[in-house]
Amino acid sequence: MFSNFFSFASPQAFYPVAGRMIPWFGWSAALLALAGLYIGFFVAPTDATQGESYRIIFIHVPAAWMSMFIYLVMALWAGLGLVLNTRLSGMMASALAPTGAMFTFVALWSGALWGKPTWGTYWVWDARLTSELILLFLYLGYMALKEAIEDPQRADRAGAILALVGVVNIPIIYFSVQWWNTLHQGASVSLTKAPSMAMTMLAGMLVMALAAWMYAIAVSLARVRAIILERERGRDMAWVRSMVNA
Amino acid sequence: MNWGGAAEFFAMGGHGAFVWGSYAVSALCIALEAWLVARRNRRARAA
Amino acid sequence: MTAAFAAVLRRDLLVALRRKGDALNVLIFFVIVASLFPLGTGAEPGQLRTMAAGVIWVGALLAALLSLPRLFAADLADGTLEQMLVSAQPLPAVVAAKVAAHWLSTGLPLALIAPVLGLQYGLPGDALRVLLWAVLLGTPVLSLIGAAGAALTLGVRGAAVLTGLLVLPLCVPALVFGAGALTASLSGLAPGPHLSLLGALLAVSLPLGLWAACAALRVALD
Numbered sequence: 001m002f003s004n005f006f007s008f009a010s011p012q013a014f015y016p017v018a019g020r021m022i023p024w025f026g027w028s029a030a031l032l033a034l035a036g037l038y039i040g041f042f043v044a045p046t047d048a049t050q051g052e053s054y055r056i057i058f059i060h061v062p063a064a065w066m067s068m069f070i071y072l073v074m075a076l077w078a079g080l081g082l083v084l085n086t087r088l089s090g091m092m093a094s095a096l097a098p099t100g101a102m103f104t105f106v107a108l109w110s111g112a113l114w115g116k117p118t119w120g121t122y123w124v125w126d127a128r129l130t131s132e133l134i135l136l137f138l139y140l141g142y143m144a145l146k147e148a149i150e151d152p153q154r155a156d157r158a159g160a161i162l163a164l165v166g167v168v169n170i171p172i173i174y175f176s177v178q179w180w181n182t183l184h185q186g187a188s189v190s191l192t193k194a195p196s197m198a199m200t201m202l203a204g205m206l207v208m209a210l211a212a213w214m215y216a217i218a219v220s221l222a223r224v225r226a227i228i229l230e231r232e233r234g235r236d237m238a239w240v241r242s243m244v245n246a
Numbered sequence: 247m248n249w250g251g252a253a254e255f256f257a258m259g260g261h262g263a264f265v266w267g268s269y270a271v272s273a274l275c276i277a278l279e280a281w282l283v284a285r286r287n288r289r290a291r292a293a
Numbered sequence: 294m295t296a297a298f299a300a301v302l303r304r305d306l307l308v309a310l311r312r313k314g315d316a317l318n319v320l321i322f323f324v325i326v327a328s329l330f331p332l333g334t335g336a337e338p339g340q341l342r343t344m345a346a347g348v349i350w351v352g353a354l355l356a357a358l359l360s361l362p363r364l365f366a367a368d369l370a371d372g373t374l375e376q377m378l379v380s381a382q383p384l385p386a387v388v389a390a391k392v393a394a395h396w397l398s399t400g401l402p403l404a405l406i407a408p409v410l411g412l413q414y415g416l417p418g419d420a421l422r423v424l425l426w427a428v429l430l431g432t433p434v435l436s437l438i439g440a441a442g443a444a445l446t447l448g449v450r451g452a453a454v455l456t457g458l459l460v461l462p463l464c465v466p467a468l469v470f471g472a473g474a475l476t477a478s479l480s481g482l483a484p485g486p487h488l489s490l491l492g493a494l495l496a497v498s499l500p501l502g503l504w505a506a507c508a509a510l511r512v513a514l515d
Binding site (some may be wrong): 106113114219233244 | 247
């Protein structure tokens with residue numbers, strides 16, 4: 001079973017597999033999003049202190065979680081590629097970056113629009129918001145570096161080094177609300193304690209988070225397929241043609 | 247159902263602009279990303 | 294290993310001494326940037342004091358950024374870098390020496406000039422002392438992260454701007470704690486915690502920056 005598993009480390013072997021996986025993740029994302037939004041807008045009650053503006057949480061928190069999670073996965077794939085010298089790992093890291101950047105932007109945007117009616121300001125330079133903004137710059141820097149280096153192998157490895165250095169930022173974002181007592185609220189959801197929010201709100205948030213995760217996988221798989229075609233073009237034109245005409 | 251009608255739903259207790267502004271931009275980003283990836287795949291297959 | 298470190302350090306310092314213009318340009322740039330801000334925002338003393346921390350730190354960051362391309366470019370051009378990579382001497386020692394030379398010729402002068410600029414901004418004596426310590430601790434962090442950034446973009450088209458894009462976000466923690474120490478001192482709070490965190494940053498950047506720079510150099514020259 002493991003010998004079969006590792007055969008998918010070849011971009012050419014993975015291409016059709018990814019193609020078959022995308023519809024599953026895409027439809028899961030759509031259905032989960034529908035369910036999550038229904039819970040969020042029609043089941044979850046009005047908040048006692050914040051009124052209706054709190055409903056932004058159902059897109060803000062999933063986006064923020066994904067922005068951090070995708071960076072970790074991207075750094076993992078990049079690191080694996082650096083150590084094992086596998087092409088597909090670097091391609092996967094490249095495929096994840098734009099989606100991570102998108103979620104980071106959505107987290108920052110929705111957070112700003114939530115902050116204004118609730119806490120009176122679009123932005124404040126506290127640890128969590130600042131680190132999330134830095135995360136966006138890290139994604140953009142990673143994408144820029146990969147674009148600038150022409151040789152794909154060198155680009156993969158340089159990108160991996162950059163991604164791994166930036167990993168230090170993720171714990172800072174996550175733990176910043178514990179370390180500094182500033183504007184962004186502390187953790188309401190923890191692995192060890194009972195949540196401090198209503199069950200329906202929590203349910204909506206978790207379903208939306210799952211939806212975001214399924215979406216991220218679907219889009220990254222689709223993007224990696226494009227990257228595979230682009231990069232294999234120089235190496236094995238016959239294979240590319242066979243995939244395109246299939 | 248919490249809402250006493252569509253008007254209340256869109257108003258979101260006075261915070262409609264913020265709530266729908268967030269969701270609209272998010273939906274836009276997702277749609278844009280999906281379209282860009284589809285276009286990248288089309289170009290990769292065509293070239 | 295120490296012999297290699299000492300030799301490369303001595304060589305890079307000699308090069309820097311012979312081309313004093315490079316280091317001087319960085320200093321002059323720093324002074325100009327710090328002098329431009331009051332012209333732009335108005336020279337009201339209270340306002341100047343408030344923005345002193347940010348302006349001086351951002352100026353130091355940009356000035357340090359200017360000097361990064363020189364770190365590896367000259368050695369890449371004449372083949373010395375390749376020799377350093379294939380030599381029997383451990384690469385981290387060589388890179389550490391280059392970073393140390395970079396800091397001594399760029400970061401240290403910036404740190405020594407910063408209090409003078411602080412005077413321009415009307416900072417009191419205590420704050421000037423804190424500023425000096427903060428910039429002394431922060432500029433090595435800039436040199437280390439900058440070295441990693443310069444190594445990653447070696448020989449790449451548009452490297453100068455790209456290095457900035459990569460290095461500046463990673464330097465933000467140093468900026469936050471460095472400026473924070475100064476702001477704390479000005480409001481009468483203790484700057485100690487900020488300086489300690491800056492020191493911790495330096496301790497983390499040393500192995501991480503050196504590892505990244507060495508790995509990136511190998512990637513660039515393979």
